[in-house]
Amino acid sequence: MEQKKLLMCYGKTSFTPGRYLEDAFRNIGVKVDVFTSFIDFSQIALDEYIAVLFIESPSLPPVRVKQINLVNIPKIFFINHGENRLTTNIQLAHYYQADLVLMAHSLHLAKHFPVPAEFFPFAMAKDIFNNPALLQNRPVDITSIGTLDPALYKNRIQAIEKIKEKFHADYRLSFHKRVFLHDLAKAYGESKLVINHAADNIKSLNLRIFEGIGCGSLLLTDEVPKLDTLLEDGKHLVLFDSDQDLLEKIEYYLTHVDEAQIIATAGYQHLLKHHTYEHRAKALLNRIEKGL
Template sequence: MRLFYISSGCGFSFQNHLSDEDQNIIQAFRQMEKSLPNFRFSSFLLRREHPSLLFSRIRNFRPDVILSFRGANLPASVVTRLRSYRIPIGVWVVDDPYRLKTHEQLVKPYHFVVTQDSNSVRFYRNRGKPAVHLPLAVNPDKYCPQEVPEKYRSDICFVGSAFPVRIHFFDTLTPLLLRHKTVIIGQWWEKLKNYDKLKACIHNRPIPPSEVVKYYNGAKIVLNIHRTSNDRQDNPLNIPAHTPNNRTFEIAACRAFQLATWREDMQKLYDPQTEMATFRGLNDLRKKIRYYLHHDEEREEMAANAYRRTLKDHTYVMRLKFLLHLLRNHPQLKGIRSKPARL
């Protein structure tokens, strides 16, 4: 298979949200090109390379499939022109179900959709759009165990933006957080009712992945509090999210212990008894923070198990090999490929 990848156009320097996924995906595809004899890869860095190069590069590469990551910065007119080449072109969206209303319009010119949330697949298929599920993953070259200085060490750590459910959790947990060395990193935390009490614990700004890794490695417990499904009011059907976020894999790849929101797909990805500690609601989270802070061996054993499972099953190389399998065997994509390409 010959795959052509169009980056998100969100930039390769640090930005707030999923900032380094393009780099991670491109690196994994290049590794696969070296190890898989029948796979060839090329890419276009949207908003980094001149737009006129896109069409000539695709014509010269002659791909079997084109994949656009996120798609928000690739004009629909460009996708329509690429469709005329009779090469299957799909978009990989990574904000489902939070942005389903926006994505419903975004995906229209594409032949197919790849979504990171399993419970969103039906949404696209019900609208006549072929869709497959592919969770996000981790680049273990970036997220890995390391020794860190004291300034990165904590009892409780959270990295992420202050979405409403997280604000509620941290406001309610303030007495517990203040009894321990707590670090909260991200944007919008001034919205906390207890901001003045907690501000000594808060770095109220995003930080680059290279720093995130250090805080994960220095924490006894990393909290992975998932967003609620419609916190942006862009999911009018209120479709619940089923698949864990990318932080799940990134924290685990650091061999750090995490307490993660329970989601339906978690048990398909990790053993909840031995690999991944989860919580269902605020009271459960409070109870488990107290428990695991006082059970070091159990905490460290679970983190080690999750680390091994992540390297085995949840790296981007493993994930993208599965994507190639999906693309090769999707019946509707085979129908598009059966027509001669117009290059």
């Protein structure tokens, strides 16, 4: 059987959904050719490929294209930001002449795109964020990693300050602004609890949800749209709705680590069974083979 081939066009870095999805396609047996800055489709044997997948890469310039009008295979654009990059992503959807837009979150924005847009959430990068170590053996009690820009994360900053005030004397805490890839996986894998707090005004799914649970920690998070379609509160993770609720739940689960372990393990196993990037790659491959 001839190996399936996929074109991927994105500004590649080592810790983006594009990189994780590229790895996943290779893991399921798809050959991937990647263009990171420019592609001239008149120089590509398009009949060898099943589709072209463009991926939003905010940290690098968009991939420039030439002769995209020659592309007669599905053109898909995967975006992973919402309101803060809406105008740019609409422009890119036009530029890439996308047939389908995949959205990691923020489905309420789908109406703004010129073609159908579907939910295609983040997932567990199981080659990196994968740690089933028991909570009782982990040296850190509470970890939070993420940007602390007061323009976007006043609620996160406030919550962290309250956590420090209440728990610093009795528990080991770990807070970081910028940690990536294997260092990030190590930090989560050493912690019993991982705290996730979305931005103040843009409530959306983020990578931290899948990274924390994938590393076997108990994830405590505020609620964001579509989360309940992927994971269940009290079964796979724990939701909080205020700072006081968060503090109470932290205290409860740190003094009931056996219960925390049950939820953390269920979340970890649920991701492995349903929500890895290999699952996303297989779903997209099936979508392509059905003609979009």
